[in-house]
Amino acid sequence: MSSAERLPESIVCSAIEWQMRLRAHAGSPELQRQLQDWLYQDRRHQLAWQRLQQMGGLFQSSQLPDAAQTIPLLQRAEADLGRRRTLKLLGLGLAAGSATLLATQTPPAWHADFSTATGERRRVGLVAGAEVVLNTGSAMDVQGDWLLLRTGEALVEGQAWQVRCRFAECRGRDARVVLRERDNASEIRVERGEVVVSTSGGERRLLAGDGVSAAPSGLSVLGKGPLDPFAWSRGLLVVSDIRLADFLVEAGRYRRGWLGCDSAVADLHLSGVFRLDEPGMMLDNITHLLPVQIIEHTRWWVRVVPVA
Incomplete structure (x- = not known):
C-alpha cells in the first residue's frame, strides 16, 4: 500500500468513526472484533486506520467532542477546520513509519x-x-x-x-x-x-x-436463560423476556458495525423469533414490539432510542 495513496472521504470518515467508538467504549472485546472485521474488508480501510494511528497526538489534540456529537459532524460536507485538516493529512498520506494497525494480530x-x-x-x-x-x-x-x-x-x-x-x-x-x-x-x-x-x-x-x-x-x-442456544443452527434467534440491551449484543454478532441502544430503553424486555439472515428486518421488528426507533448514523453505526 502506497503511503501517498489518496483515500475516499467516506473511508476516512469511517476510520475516524471507529476511533470515536473505541474512545467511547474502551476495552470492549466485541468492538475490537468488529473493528477487525472492518479492517479486513478492504486494504484501504487498513491504510486509513494506519494513517489515523500515525497521527496519534494530532488527533487527540483536535479536541473533538464525544462520539455522539462527532460522527454527525464528520458526515457533513461543511465541517470545521479541524476535520478538513485531518482529512487533508489522511488523504495526502503521511510518511511511512513503524506505526502499525491497532489490530495487527492476524485473526x-x-x-x-x-x-x-x-x-x-x-x-x-x-x-x-x-x-x-x-x-x-x-x-x-x-x-x-x-x-x-x-x-x-x-x-x-x-x-x-x-x-x-x-x-x-x-x-x-x-x-x-x-x-x-x-x-x-x-x-x-x-x-x-x-x-x-x-x-x-x-x-x-x-x-x-x-x-x-x-x-x-x-x-x-447454567440456567435456562432468555436465549435459545440451539436456534441459531436453524437460522433463528429465539428469545424470551430478554433485555433489549442483551438482545442487541446477541444480534450484533451477526452483523458488521456497531449496534447499541440508549440507556433509557436498555432495560425494556422483548420476546420473539427473528431470522438471522434478515438483520434489517430483525431491527425493524423491534420497533413493532417496543416503543423505540432505529437511528442509523451510518450503515455501520446503528442505535436504538426511545420513540420521540
Missing part, C-alpha cells in the same frame, strides 16, 4: 482449519467423529481425534467425539451439544445424549437439558 480464523465470517454459518460435515456446524465469527481446528474450538460457537453432534474448549475438554456419546467461547468462560449446553466435561478441578456428567460454564474458577451450572 485466529485466518489460521484455522474451519472458520466463518461475521454473519456466516457453516456446516463443516463429519470431522473427528462429529457433525459440526459453526456459528458466526467462529474458528475450529482438527487435532488428531480431537476438535479444538478456538473462538466463537459450534454445534457438535455424533456417536462419539471429543472437543477441547479454552477452559474444558468435552467427550460426547450420542450427543448433540452447543459449545460457545466467551471472554472468560466456555459454555457447554446439551440438547441430546451424554457429555463428560473435564477441567483441572474434576469432571461432571451432563445429560439433555444440562448446561455448564467452565472458567478458571471451576464449573458452574
Whole structure:
C-alpha cells in the first residue's frame, strides 16, 4: 500500500468513526472484533486506520467532542477546520513509519482449519467423529481425534467425539451439544445424549437439558436463560423476556458495525423469533414490539432510542 495513496472521504470518515467508538467504549472485546472485521474488508480501510494511528497526538489534540456529537459532524460536507485538516493529512498520506494497525494480530480464523465470517454459518460435515456446524465469527481446528474450538460457537453432534474448549475438554456419546467461547468462560449446553466435561478441578456428567460454564474458577451450572442456544443452527434467534440491551449484543454478532441502544430503553424486555439472515428486518421488528426507533448514523453505526 502506497503511503501517498489518496483515500475516499467516506473511508476516512469511517476510520475516524471507529476511533470515536473505541474512545467511547474502551476495552470492549466485541468492538475490537468488529473493528477487525472492518479492517479486513478492504486494504484501504487498513491504510486509513494506519494513517489515523500515525497521527496519534494530532488527533487527540483536535479536541473533538464525544462520539455522539462527532460522527454527525464528520458526515457533513461543511465541517470545521479541524476535520478538513485531518482529512487533508489522511488523504495526502503521511510518511511511512513503524506505526502499525491497532489490530495487527492476524485473526485466529485466518489460521484455522474451519472458520466463518461475521454473519456466516457453516456446516463443516463429519470431522473427528462429529457433525459440526459453526456459528458466526467462529474458528475450529482438527487435532488428531480431537476438535479444538478456538473462538466463537459450534454445534457438535455424533456417536462419539471429543472437543477441547479454552477452559474444558468435552467427550460426547450420542450427543448433540452447543459449545460457545466467551471472554472468560466456555459454555457447554446439551440438547441430546451424554457429555463428560473435564477441567483441572474434576469432571461432571451432563445429560439433555444440562448446561455448564467452565472458567478458571471451576464449573458452574447454567440456567435456562432468555436465549435459545440451539436456534441459531436453524437460522433463528429465539428469545424470551430478554433485555433489549442483551438482545442487541446477541444480534450484533451477526452483523458488521456497531449496534447499541440508549440507556433509557436498555432495560425494556422483548420476546420473539427473528431470522438471522434478515438483520434489517430483525431491527425493524423491534420497533413493532417496543416503543423505540432505529437511528442509523451510518450503515455501520446503528442505535436504538426511545420513540420521540
